[in-house]
Amino acid sequence: MSGSVARITQISARSDVSFDDAVKTGIERASETLRNLTGAWVKEQKVEVRDGKIVAWQVALEVTFVLD
Template sequence: MTTSVARITTITARSSTSFEDAVQAGLARASSTLRNVQSAWVKEQKIDVRDGVASAYQVTMEVTFVLDD
């Protein structure tokens, strides 16, 4: 039987385009720094508003990655 141990880290990412773009940017950055990224949970979403219009989208994510043996 194989076992694995994972760690969770919290990251925040922003985009001027959309929540989806913020998620993708955050995952891309996490994957470039962390090995074995397995999943992410979007914990919080926030919109900055300027002059009545959404100006930035921010997500806070819990990213899970498996530790090397």
């Protein structure tokens, strides 16, 4: 029997640059701890606003990794 089993975990990442940077930061950090990372789903995006200006971008990610 062949196949694989994956696990999905939720993480949050934040950037002071952009949503893309927040996603990249989250994936890079997750891959330092999780082996066999295969994908991610951006579940939620939000921004922090101060004085009418965006000062931070945040994403909630579900990352998938295949179990050994």
